[in-house]
Amino acid sequence: MRAPHFGGIWEAAVKVAKGHLYRSLQNTKLSFEELATALCEIEAVMNSRPITPLTNDPNDFEALTPGHLLIGTSMRAIPEPSDANTNPDILPYWRRINNVKSHFWQRWQKEYLQELQQRSKWASKSPNIAVGSMVVVHEDNLPPMRWSLGRIQKTFPGEDGNVRVAEIRTAKGTIKRPIHKLALLPC
Known part of the structure; x- marks a missing residue:
């Protein structure tokens, strides 16, 4: 079944990514290579989000991410190049892609954290956060x-x-x- 309305969660993620990508790239003109690089960076950002704790061990701060399901480990960021060792002709392009990624990250991180926080009316009682969570x-x-x-x-x-x-x-x-x-x- 390939209808978008059968997708559920992943289609919602695609919708969110498209919306943030549109707002991040609104007035930016990118070449094909720059756009492809920006999309790969944004994909890594989305696949780095924590889903659930890996263990119940209170000393473990590792969470299961979509990256674990895709590549077997969590996603890691590409190291930022130092300006001293980089060709000056490439720097403006790299900075433009980096700005797109940072703008996407700021918007998407805030929205993802708000999704995780359960908001309920003050009239209904919600459980308190438990020690060890x-x-x-x-x-x-x-x-x-x-x-x-x-x-x-x-x-x-x-x-x-x-x-x-x-x-x-x-x-x-x-x-x-x-x-x-x-x-x-x-x-």
Whole structure:
């Protein structure tokens, strides 16, 4: 069956990618090679998103990504070239592609994290974040394909019993964040 309405989740991802790509490339003129490179970079960005924790181990900060299903490991970013070793004629093209990728990353990361955060009306009670759960921490200015993952170590409930702040253990150390800056990965 090849009808788009049978696709479900992957067709939704294609729609989101097309929308962000359109907004990222709106006034940009790219050659075929530049567009192909930009599309490969954007594909890697989309396939780097965390889906679910790989293990229940509280010391494991690795998450299953679409890249694991495609190539057997998580996607890695292409190292950025240093300006000193690069042909000056190529730099404007590389910077243009890099700007497209960064613009796409900023838009898409915010939307993906908002999808993970369950928003419900205040009239219905939703469960609190549990200790040991894996979360994606919303951090500004992260480079493309870098996700800040951590495990909830401690929760701080408000007077009403709802968790407002959590202490998260990440690979870089322990941080405190309000729960609206956290997106719980589904198990």
